[in-house]
Amino acid sequence: MKLNRRRFILSSAAVGGGLLIGYSATRSSRHRRANDELAIGSERFTTSFIKIDEDNQITIFVPHSEMGQGIHTALSMMAADELDANWEFVNIEQAPAIDLFANGDLVKGFAGEFGVPSALMPLINVTAFPVAELMNLQITGGSSSVRYTGETAMRNAGAAAREMFLKAASTRWSVPEGELTTKLSYVHHNASGQSLSYGELAIDAAKLEPPKSPSLKDRTQFNIMGKGLSRNDIPAKVDGSAKFGIDAHSSDMLYAAIKLAPVFGTKLVSADGKEALAQRGVKRVIELEDSYAVVADSYWRAKNALALVSAKFEESENDYISSTDIEARFNKELTENDGSKDKEIGDADYELEKAADIIEANYRVPYLAHAAMEPMNCTVHIKGDAAEIWTSTQDALGTAGRVASVAGLPEGNITFHQTYCGGGFGRRVPLLNSNVIDHATLIAMEFDVPVKTIFSREDDMQQDHYRPAVHNNFKAAFDENNNVTAWHSRFTGPIQVPGASHIPYAIKNQSIRVVDGETHVPLGPWRSVDHTQQTFFTESFIDEIAHRAGVNPYQFRINLLQDHPRHRKVLEVAAEAAGYGENLQEGHALGIAVQESFGSFVAEIAEVSLNRNNQPVIHKVTCAVDCGWAVNPDTVEAQVESGIIFGLSAAIYGEITIENGRVAQGNFPDYEMVRMSTSPEIEVHIVESGEAPGGLGEPATPPIAAAVTNAIYILTGQRIRELPIKNHDFSFSTPLAKL
Amino acid sequence: MATFKVNGIEHALDIEPEMPLLWAIRDEIGLTGTKFGCGIASCGACTVHINGKAVRSCVTPVSAVEGQEITTIEGLAVNLGETNTSAPDLAAVQQAWIDHQIPQCGYCQSGMIMAVSSLLADNPSPSDAEIDAGITNICRCGSYPRVRKAIHALANA
Numbered sequence: 046m047k048l049n050r051r052r053f054i055l056s057s058a059a060v061g062g063g064l065l066i067g068y069s070a071t072r073s074s075r076h077r078r079a080n081d082e083l084a085i086g087s088e089r090f091t092t093s094f095i096k097i098d099e100d101n102q103i104t105i106f107v108p109h110s111e112m113g114q115g116i117h118t119a120l121s122m123m124a125a126d127e128l129d130a131n132w133e134f135v136n137i138e139q140a141p142a143i144d145l146f147a148n149g150d151l152v153k154g155f156a157g158e159f160g161v162p163s164a165l166m167p168l169i170n171v172t173a174f175p176v177a178e179l180m181n182l183q184i185t186g187g188s189s190s191v192r193y194t195g196e197t198a199m200r201n202a203g204a205a206a207r208e209m210f211l212k213a214a215s216t217r218w219s220v221p222e223g224e225l226t227t228k229l230s231y232v233h234h235n236a237s238g239q240s241l242s243y244g245e246l247a248i249d250a251a252k253l254e255p256p257k258s259p260s261l262k263d264r265t266q267f268n269i270m271g272k273g274l275s276r277n278d279i280p281a282k283v284d285g286s287a288k289f290g291i292d293a294h295s296s297d298m299l300y301a302a303i304k305l306a307p308v309f310g311t312k313l314v315s316a317d318g319k320e321a322l323a324q325r326g327v328k329r330v331i332e333l334e335d336s337y338a339v340v341a342d343s344y345w346r347a348k349n350a351l352a353l354v355s356a357k358f359e360e361s362e363n364d365y366i367s368s369t370d371i372e373a374r375f376n377k378e379l380t381e382n383d384g385s386k387d388k389e390i391g392d393a394d395y396e397l398e399k400a401a402d403i404i405e406a407n408y409r410v411p412y413l414a415h416a417a418m419e420p421m422n423c424t425v426h427i428k429g430d431a432a433e434i435w436t437s438t439q440d441a442l443g444t445a446g447r448v449a450s451v452a453g454l455p456e457g458n459i460t461f462h463q464t465y466c467g468g469g470f471g472r473r474v475p476l477l478n479s480n481v482i483d484h485a486t487l488i489a490m491e492f493d494v495p496v497k498t499i500f501s502r503e504d505d506m507q508q509d510h511y512r513p514a515v516h517n518n519f520k521a522a523f524d525e526n527n528n529v530t531a532w533h534s535r536f537t538g539p540i541q542v543p544g545a546s547h548i549p550y551a552i553k554n555q556s557i558r559v560v561d562g563e564t565h566v567p568l569g570p571w572r573s574v575d576h577t578q579q580t581f582f583t584e585s586f587i588d589e590i591a592h593r594a595g596v597n598p599y600q601f602r603i604n605l606l607q608d609h610p611r612h613r614k615v616l617e618v619a620a621e622a623a624g625y626g627e628n629l630q631e632g633h634a635l636g637i638a639v640q641e642s643f644g645s646f647v648a649e650i651a652e653v654s655l656n657r658n659n660q661p662v663i664h665k666v667t668c669a670v671d672c673g674w675a676v677n678p679d680t681v682e683a684q685v686e687s688g689i690i691f692g693l694s695a696a697i698y699g700e701i702t703i704e705n706g707r708v709a710q711g712n713f714p715d716y717e718m719v720r721m722s723t724s725p726e727i728e729v730h731i732v733e734s735g736e737a738p739g740g741l742g743e744p745a746t747p748p749i750a751a752a753v754t755n756a757i758y759i760l761t762g763q764r765i766r767e768l769p770i771k772n773h774d775f776s777f778s779t780p781l782a783k784l
Numbered sequence: 785m786a787t788f789k790v791n792g793i794e795h796a797l798d799i800e801p802e803m804p805l806l807w808a809i810r811d812e813i814g815l816t817g818t819k820f821g822c823g824i825a826s827c828g829a830c831t832v833h834i835n836g837k838a839v840r841s842c843v844t845p846v847s848a849v850e851g852q853e854i855t856t857i858e859g860l861a862v863n864l865g866e867t868n869t870s871a872p873d874l875a876a877v878q879q880a881w882i883d884h885q886i887p888q889c890g891y892c893q894s895g896m897i898m899a900v901s902s903l904l905a906d907n908p909s910p911s912d913a914e915i916d917a918g919i920t921n922i923c924r925c926g927s928y929p930r931v932r933k934a935i936h937a938l939a940n941a
Contacts, residue, residue, distance in 0.1 A: 112888075112889050113887070113888030113889030113890065113925045114888070115888075275882070275885060276885060278887075278890070279881070279882055279885060279886075279887050279890075280882060281890075282881075282887035282890030282893050283874065283878040283881040283882060283887065283893065283897060284817070284857065284858065284860070284861060284874065284878060285815070285816075285817020285818070285856065285857035285858040285860075285894050286817070286858075287890050288816070289819075289891060291816075291819075291820065292816035294810075294811075294814050294816055296814075300811065325800070343803075343807060343811045343812070344807060344810075344811055344820075345803055345804060345807040345811070416924060417889075417891075417924060418819070418821055418827070418829060418889065418891040418892045418922070418923070418924045418925075419819070419821075419889070419891045420820065420821070465889065465890060465891075466889060467819070467889050467890070467891030468889045468891060468924050468925065469889070470924070499820070501823060502821065502822045502823055502824075679885055683885065683888060683927075683930070686926055686927075686929055686930070687888055687925045687926040687927070688926075689926065690925075690926025690928065691924065691925075691926055694924075712822055712823075712824055712826060713822050713824075713826040713827055713922060714824075714826055718922045718924065719926070719928070720919075720920055720921070720922060720928070721915060721916050721919045721920065721921075721928050721931065721932065722916035722917070722920075724926070724928035724929060724932075726929065727929050
């Protein structure tokens with residue numbers, strides 16, 4: 046990666062006299078002109094700070110949202126290790142939503158000439174944010190926190206502070222720095238037996254110029270990183286004290302229930318709130334451009350009264366669109382248009398023409414909602430020309446900016462109260478009005494007390510930004526010796542993450558093109574973004590090719606992965622651990638899939654059987670993950686378990702359909718989830734390649750659907766080309782002979 | 785007037801008899817550990833104990849708990865309030881949740897912990913099938929494998 050950026054370590058004396066140290070990356074020179082023209086004031090510095098108090102307490106401020114991925118702990122471990130801190134006396138705090146902790150600068154610094162890293166692009170609606178505002182994001186997503194903030198900001202800040210303590214001690218004792226060592230928040234001079242705590246050195250160290258390029262530890266020197274340490278956010282999550290956005294509470298609080306236009310993009314014509322207003326506790330019925338809301342002194346009263354409002358939304362051309370119309374349109378696009386280039390190698394069309402045999406397959410997946418456990422909500426308190434906000438978000442600064450712009454207030458007058466997120470998965474990126482922030486702000490502007498606007502589960506599911514519904518048509522060409530010679534893929538867009546449709550397999554001729562797949566249904570990032578559908582497609586179709594070639598699907602993949610050692614290694618580790626090729630229990634089958642995403646490589650092997658009612662049962666998933674190296678191995682395992690179960694819910698049950706322009710599903714009975722009874726045993730093997738750390742929030746999700754359906758194919762002879770699995774009937778099946 | 789005890793404290797609330805217990809606990813009493821997830825008793829995030837038994841509070845009207853003893857996640861710790869200075873001792877289930885590093889986002893875990901404590905009170909050593917039948921809460925972060933391990937560990941403790 047090209048690192049043509051300047052970087053700084055900043056320090057200053059903290060309140061009370063300790064040392065405050067932070068790391069900053071400026072944007073690359075490529076972006077300087079835009080920023081000179083658009084940015085206000087001097088360069089804004091970014092990211093992380095470490096505070097060391099005179100009593101040797103260390104506080105690490107983490108500029109990312111904690112939504113279960115363990116990021117507060119992992120990033121603190123990275124800084125504390127480089128600092129040689131005593132972990133027992135490290136406090137972890139959420140960094141405030143101020144531009145000092147923005148990650149726009151940092152990610153731009155990293156991105157070189159390409160701007161924001163592609164992993165974060167789906168989380169940013171470039172058309173909604175002017176370039177200047179792009180610098181002011183505080184996004185948690187794209188499985189990027191450890192890879193970007195951790196590897197640069199946190200580790201460098203820790204290492205720089207350590208070097209400053211060494212220098213301060215060297216001056217204090219008049220001994221060369223080379224004779225000093227650091228351990229557990231102390232500097233030691235072994236020759237004289239003297240020791241000073243970081244806290245005792247903090248005031249001296251704060252006067253020093255921070256080193257520009259502190260030296261980082263190599264992995265053999267880690268004391269904290271690499272250990273499965275307990276997460277700091279867990280104790281509050283077992284006694285009810287953890288605060289999520291929805292838990293904002295005050296005695297004068299009002300509550301809003303809201304009804305948004307059921308057909309996306311339509312406007313409210315009228316709302317008669319007379320009957321609602323007569324109900325106990327109801328304060329106001331508010332009409333907004335695309336919705337109406339009832340505000341009451343309790344959410345339950347507001348919600349009940351909402352049902353009494355008789356309202357009319359304008360008619361739209363989308364009022365009669367259903368999923369079958371959308372599917373027909375996608376099929377038409379794929380039949381009539383060759384689309385635009387995603388990737389071309391060799392001449393796939395020529396190979397298809399002269400092929401001895403061709404197989405062709407049409408795959409499709411439906412729209413998906415996120416269904417995070419905490420329904421979307423936002424509490425806003427407008428106080429004259431200032432505002433306070435409480436909400437669970439994957440972008441605190443972006444959210445504060447939205448409230449400021451909707452309310453017409455200066456951004457500096459917004460106080461943002463960061464809370465834990467009750468699930469993120471891409472749902473809580475403030476891209477669109479699906480995030481309730483705009484509505485909550487407009488409603489709260491009518492009052493001078495805090496107003497909490499809550500989406501019901503139905504609102505949350507029906508007003509989401511969805512994982513796209515996607516169709517993918519494939520062709521593969523074979524020569525007379527059954528060798529695959531061409532891979533031909535045509536799918537409906539949009540492409541949110543470039544490269545997800547590409548394959549690592551050595552097939553000489555490849556043609557991958559994308560056609561338009563936009564409809565009136567709003568789209569957004571969903572855990573692992575394009576990889577979720579593309580890995581189902583590519584890892585299923587490669588399985589079809591393997592079976593057609595008469596080679597077992599594991600060996601077939603290995604044969605075509607000679608130039609991809611990390612893919613191969615995770616496949617080998619997973620296969621061995623799962624007992625691939627050995628005798629399985631009667632009636633069980635193993636399905637396999639592998640994918641690289643967000644810098645990590647994941648192979649999954651699903652052991653599946655059919656139960657008495659011919660329904661698939663997923664007994665066990667064996668996973669091997671190469672994420673470079675693991676900062677916190679226990680969190681890595683937890684994220685892998687989580688990613689697999691999230692992907693499994695989608696594969697088995699997940700389906701959002703459109704009827705009359707609106708979402709047909711509303712709550713968990715129509716949009717079922719894996720629960721305890723359907724959750725498989727999961728075995729995780731971490732493969733340490735020692736490469737740069739990869740992301741972990743998302744990469745375990747993509748392979749699971751194909752791993753399961755590839756096993757179902759062996760069990761039943763039925764190739765599942767359309768998800769979810771629940772829509773398929775396996776009463777008539779013919780198990781495959783063993784390959 | 786609705787009267788019932790929450791975590792040992794008597795409440796007399798001037799609310800409608802049909803108000804779900806969930807909203808009485810959250811909005812009227814201000815205890816926010818009990819969560820709203822679906823509103824139709826499907827996900828279990830709102831699980832509390834009524835006289836020690838797990839109940840989904842989002843569909844339980846306050847009229848049905850008149851005079852009853854309700855325990856929420858905030859009241860599950862033992863020796864609650866014995867001294868003013870010391871933190872209450874966590875219940876065994878809560879401690880197991882820390883030991884097994886179960887919560888991820890944590891939003892469903894109040895309900896999950898209340899459901900599991902009720903299951904274990906009835907059946908201290910449940911089989912996998914009994915766990916499957918007894919714990920039907922949804923966790924979108926997929927903590928199920930760890931929840932199962934923790935239940936077995938508690939059974940063997």
